[in-house]
Amino acid sequence: MKVGSRLEAVLSSGHFAVTAELGPPKGADLEVIGRKIELLRNCADAVNITDNQTAVVRMCSAAVAHILVENGVEPVMQMTCRDRNRLAIQADLLGAYALGVRNLLCLTGDHQSFGNHPQSKNVYDLDSIQLIQVVRRMREEGVFMNGEPMEGGARFFIGAAANPFADPFEFRPLRLAKKVSAGADFIQTQLVYNVPKFREYMHRVCDLGLHEKVYILAGVGPIKSVGAARYMATSVPGMDVPEEIVERMRKAPKEKRTDEGINICVEVIQQVREIPGVAGVHIMAIEWEEAVAEICERAGLLPRPSPQLPEGAAK
Amino acid sequence: MIRAQQKPLVEIESLIGQAKNVLVLGCGTCTAVCLAGGEKEARTLAAALRVSAQIKGVQREVRHSLVQRQCEPEFVREVEEEALWADVIVSLACGIGCQVMNERYPERLTVPGVNTCFLGAPIEHGVFDERCQxxxxxxxxxxxxxxxxxxxxxxxxxxxxxxxxxxxxxxxxxxxxxxxxxxxxxxxxxxxxxxxxxxxxxxxxxxxxxxxxxxxxxxxxx
Structure with a gap:
């Protein structure tokens, strides 16, 4: 194994992996984090900690990731290129590693115009693919981006995102190949609701042989309401929610709508699990962490395996 | 070319303050081509400032003139007489032209009459798109x-x-x-x-x- 994180151990031993997501609080309240940790514990092999997601200020991902480590839940720290130049990125990586973080998701990051400080200056010194290269060189060569040796390496299990539903569709698998060649070990995709289109994407990915070089986790998530379904279907660029999903939510009796959202999520998990090249699921239940345990239970994803971790691996 | 947009009249007036003699100075190159600060725009702005002063009962004389390339000291030398007549000069050139005027005529304040926006090209008449940073x-x-x-x-x-x-x-x-x-x-x-x-x-x-x-x-x- 490259790093010896629990996530890497689960994936490399051939188990169908489960990751979940925890959004840090819009404040310094530790209780919120503790509550969410307990909702996700035992459901997921690792839990993503978002980094100022949708460009809205929240507690920093490294601090929250560290709190997870302390509580015995393995984090996947997300890092975007929007708010940091190459100095800050590398500094934060060293700090996160020293605090026990072992999995990293490398993102370009949502543009600040969508967030709560649209007046801000953006950075984008690097893009996600260049960030992956930086993290891989840290691990494989023990050097900073400028080639200078590090005093004590930072060895991360390197994740990247992929959106099979953004345009141009034909270029998406080739762009995934760029992420793999940059050094990505695992991929977490955008939320999948259009399973046939995702199947076609995965077919192309497998034709390129990428599924043998990288673990691909399909992004899934429960929809809470008709409004949320419609909003995602019409107003979120790069999201593909078919009309039939919106209809299913609409037709469900009002008091059963959240159940229907969970039903759809469970069905999508069962369908993507059958698609060649899919190594796991990434469950994004944004501000609805309560739903994750039920989804995992009903999709037959529990209990989570306890893979043998190498000697000296992180907690 | 450099693309610019004229500032609103109210803002330009606030930049002029209490000045009695005002020179509106257009530029015959980039801002003329993007219809923000050429001869025609300088003339129109000067007229608007005159009318506004009249309405508000402010004692003010407004003249306008043009420099072919306000970004070059050689060219702005041509308007020395008008520049020294003015209390305030409103530059309708890009930020470069405005700074060259301030450098060439340090005893006069030249204020910006346009916002310099980007380097771009017209994609249709009256529509300009950024192309270069x-x-x-x-x-x-x-x-x-x-x-x-x-x-x-x-x-x-x-x-x-x-x-x-x-x-x-x-x-x-x-x-x-x-x-x-x-x-x-x-x-x-x-x-x-x-x-x-x-x-x-x-x-x-x-x-x-x-x-x-x-x-x-x-x-x-x-």
């Missing part, structure tokens, strides 16, 4: 002649990001996604290999991040 290290040969630094909201070198949909940029859907354009152009040229390789992180020293830039041409120095 003058980063100092051109890579258009790698990206099908389409600049991702100026035209991608994230200046990505390995795009498109997940927000590209129906050929549009999620940050402003009236703009095309630069990386969709790059992909299509390279596909049509049969040169997709140019973006199949990872474009490395950029050296921003040649851009404004390296501090104020200067070009020295030893071969033509006097």
């Amino acid at each position: 003058a980063c100092g290290d051109c890579i258009l040969h790698l990206t099908g002649g389409i600049c991702p630094i100026a035209r991608c909201a994230k200046s990505m070198l390995n795009g498109p990001c997940g927000g590209s949909q129906h050929g549009k940029c999620e940050v402003n859907p009236s703009n095309p996604c630069a990386w969709q354009l790059i992909y299509e152009r390279l596909l049509s040229l049969n040169k997709l290999e140019l973006i199949s390789a990872i474009l490395p992180a950029k050296d921003w020293r040649s851009a404004r991040d390296g501090g104020q830039r200067r070009i020295v041409r030893e071969d033509v120095r006097l």
Whole structure:
């Protein structure tokens, strides 16, 4: 194994992996984090900690990731290129590693115009693919981006995102190949609701042989309401929610709508699990962490395996 | 060319303050071409300032004039008499022209009458689009002649990001996604290999991040 994180151990031993997501609080309240940790514990092999997601200020991902480590839940720290130049990125990586973080998701990051400080200056010194290269060189060569040796390496299990539903569709698998060649070990995709289109994407990915070089986790998530379904279907660029999903939510009796959202999520998990090249699921239940345990239970994803971790691996 | 937009009249008046003699100085090059600060715009603005002063009962004389290239000291020398007559000069040139006037006539304050916006091209009559950020290290040969630094909201070198949909940029859907354009152009040229390789992180020293830039041409120095 490259790093010896629990996530890497689960994936490399051939188990169908489960990751979940925890959004840090819009404040310094530790209780919120503790509550969410307990909702996700035992459901997921690792839990993503978002980094100022949708460009809205929240507690920093490294601090929250560290709190997870302390509580015995393995984090996947997300890092975007929007708010940091190459100095800050590398500094934060060293700090996160020293605090026990072992999995990293490398993102370009949502543009600040969508967030709560649209007046801000953006950075984008690097893009996600260049960030992956930086993290891989840290691990494989023990050097900073400028080639200078590090005093004590930072060895991360390197994740990247992929959106099979953004345009141009034909270029998406080739762009995934760029992420793999940059050094990505695992991929977490955008939320999948259009399973046939995702199947076609995965077919192309497998034709390129990428599924043998990288673990691909399909992004899934429960929809809470008709409004949320419609909003995602019409107003979120790069999201593909078919009309039939919106209809299913609409037709469900009002008091059963959240159940229907969970039903759809469970069905999508069962369908993507059958698609060649899919190594796991990434469950994004944004501000609805309560739903994750039920989804995992009903999709037959529990209990989570306890893979043998190498000697000296992180907690 | 440099593209600019005239400031609102109310803002320009506030910049003039209590000045009695005002010179509106157009520029015959970039801001003339983008219809923000040529002879016609200088004349119109001067007339508007005169009418406004009259309505408000302010004692003020407003003249207008034009310099062919306000960004060059040689050219702004031509308006010395009018410049020294004025208490305040309203420059309708880009930010370069306004600064050259302040440098050439330090005893007079020249204020900006336009907002200098970007380096761009007209895409239809009256519509101008940004094309270049003058980063100092051109890579258009790698990206099908389409600049991702100026035209991608994230200046990505390995795009498109997940927000590209129906050929549009999620940050402003009236703009095309630069990386969709790059992909299509390279596909049509049969040169997709140019973006199949990872474009490395950029050296921003040649851009404004390296501090104020200067070009020295030893071969033509006097």
